[in-house]
């Protein structure tokens with residue numbers, strides 16, 4: 001896509017209604033011929049608005065004044081471009097555990113959670129966050145991470161926390177919550193006005209820092225067998241992912257599905273956008289007042305559709 005058009009579409013369809021700051025910045029970038037020219041020197045996947053804005057913010061760019069932002073980025077281009085080349089958008093949203101917990105909690109006995117595309121692994125802790133469904137008391141009520149989920153339809157609200165005996169994350173570039181630079185990057189990825197998400201990220205990283213997951217660096221197709229080999233005997237392996245399979249080719253998605261189906265003991269939970277997993281479609285749509293038409297489809301074992309959810313975990317419909 002043409003870079004100018006990409007920034008304009010981002011302003012109109014992604015930032016509008018969610019981040020006025022990013023909406024203004026994206027429009028300003030689209031109007032800046034010199035900045036568009038510099039962005040076009042980068043490989044196409046590195047030109048994305050989220051990556052530019054997070055990289056510039058990490059370096060201290062002024063974001064409340066679009067002309068000052070453009071001046072900053074143009075004059076500091078080498079530093080900004082270096083961060084954009086080194087980093088990628090690895091936003092880790094702990095609130096997605098609110099979507100996953102009702103599915104995970106149905107599995108009795110000890111379980112081993114394996115998240116592919118885990119970023120820093122914050123979604124590996126559904127039993128450590130105070131997740132409240134429709135205002136009901138949360139099971140892990142003493143947690144410092146609070147997640148409120150509105151449900152619609154036949155959602156099975158968890159009554160008992162899962163018995164998690166292992167947490168294993170796989171990522172091309174796992175982020176370490178005990179590394180200050182990785183933590184700063186995770187914070188820079190949260191959009192400016194999303195203060196609740198920022199507070200939740202900080203609380204979740206603190207919990208994870210005290211009991212970090214096992215993190216494996218590698219491609220999810222190539223590394224899943226290595227992750228499964230780490231599952232303690234007697235534990236049911238739950239392989240899950242959210243906002244990840246859209247990053248890999250449809251051939252690799254097929255290979256991944258084939259690999260999982262060869263492990264009959266594995267429960268596979270997917271939480272991805274419509275069309276990402278062949279055969280998983282839903283007639284459900286976001287509830288009135290959801291604020292966005294975007295949704296994920298939650299599926300089990302690549303064939304059962306469980307329901308749909310807010311990409312940031314604020315509502316689920318089964």
Ligand SMILES: C[S@@+](CC[C@H](N)C(=O)[O-])C[C@H]1O[C@@H](n2cnc3c(N)ncnc32)[C@H](O)[C@@H]1O
Nearest residue numbers: 090092093117119171172219220242243244247
């Ligand atoms: C948008 S983040 C989602 C993180 C997390 N699943 C969540 O829901 O908060 C996508 C993650 O997938 C990882 N990823 C993308 N392609 C991958 C691949 N082929 N193998 C492993 N991880 C991958 C990225 O590095 C990134 O950390």
